[in-house]
Amino acid sequence: MTALQLTDVRKTYQSGDDEIVALESTTLTVPSDEILALVGPSGSGKTTLLSIAGGLLGPTEGRVMVGDEDITGHSPRELTSFRRRRVGFVFQAVNLVPFLNARENLLVVAEFAKLDKKGAKERAEQLLGELGLGDRMDNLPGQLSGGERQRVAIGRALMNQPELVLIDEPTSALDTKLGEQVMQLIVREVKARGTAAVIVTHDLRMTQFADRTISITDGRIEH
């Protein structure tokens, strides 16, 4: 089964009279258990591609399928529902809620999806245990190290059991050793769940953890 299918996806913006092409016509397939690394310099369009795949942006042209759901023509409300159910995000800036502890940062996902509270709590605690944070569940983000915060963010991305996890520069704020540890964790957790992942990174050293690597430059994918 295919986790992500982009068909002739193009994204442009209007700037006055000019048309800016953020993403050239792109066709990309990510199978359901693949980890795909997407590398490219700043401004290459990798974040745009990630945003379109995750239903944060709509394409100007083309079709976007995540699993069996065509999200191309989804309304904002439908995209919100889609993200709630089928996609997990790990943001570059981590972006944990500062006044919620580690457990609650995961439970927030269940709260928005209106999932069963007891089941959500058990899942959150299980995830945090697997991520090596079993004894840090009650700590606020300010009380966690950079690596621990990143692991909480990974747990949050997996909380809704997504088919596709989109990860933006997971190691940019970490040293090499910690970065490798985080990548190993991502691979382990994603593979254990049969989830597909697209990891955006500018660090070529991290591509060794992916099943496949593609480059993107000036909005164009180089397979």
Added chain:
Amino acid sequence: MNLGLKELRRRPGRFGAAAAALVLISVLTLFLGGLLDGLYLGSTGALRAQPGDLMTFSGNSKLSVIRSRITGEQRAEIAKIDGVTAVGGVGFALVSAAVPNQSEPASVTVIGYELAPAGVPDRPMVGEAYADQSLETKGVRIGQVLAVGPKQLPIKVVGFVSDTNFLQQGALWTAPTTWREVLASARPDQTLPSGTFQAVTVQTARATDPAGQASIAASIDRSVAGVRTVTRDDAVLALPGIKEQNSTFTAVIGVTLLVAGIVVALFFALLTLERTGMYGVFKAIGASSGQVFAGVITQALVVAVVSFLVSVLLVVLAAAGIGDALPLTLVPRRLATTALALTVTAALGAAISLRRVVRIDPAAAIG
């Protein structure tokens, strides 16, 4: 888990500035409302307590009890009107009274009545009076003999009643004969013939039917020459300064609540601006604009309610300290309306942020 409540519990200091401002605004609102209610209650008790649905004054008196005169003949005619069940004369004399063991005289209103007002027993003996409870603070006690008016007429206090004052003066409810003596001693030019009162209270068979009352009032005015009949409420509003006082204070209270709304709107607008990133992340991971906004509204309402409760405590303490130096009265209805107005204003103020919340782009969470 309500995110808005969680943040309030974990980071109450963030909302300190808005809460402090709302406490001050609420204190001001309650203080103004308390003064308005104190002034109103202290001026109008004697008329509000009248047993009749209607009151009749002389036609040329502009509803002033001081200027009005209703003769015995006019009273008898009023009693014959269809729908009128009882008519009772009432008269007022504003004088001072010397209180035993007190260096300062008390300002009192001696009120002569025929029909017992609400909370007041039937007419006492001549030379006796039921005193309003407020006179206790002036040293008045049951059994004391007060020296009333310029001629120091003796009036014995035989009981207390409450909420019956007239124009901020403690009421002494007496038999008509006692009242006439006091009035004649204080205002010889206003000595009234026997049977004449300043106004009459009119009980009707249509106590709960405003249209019926209006009809009877019109009948009285048509049938009895030289009178004007109004509802008890209108008679209260006609007291000197009441309407102006109500409208002035109400306007000031309204403006104060508007300021409260603006304070909340500004605070939450700034907070939302500060949180654009976090709200973008919430939306990216599946929160609807409604869910995000619910947190904002929850915080506004909780801050408003907590601020109100703190302000009530402060005003109660202030009232205890002020004593009777100011006519400050906190009534349950005022507390309830202020609480409601403050929470509604806070909610509306926070609602200003709704448009901004809706426009937050979840794509901003990435890159």
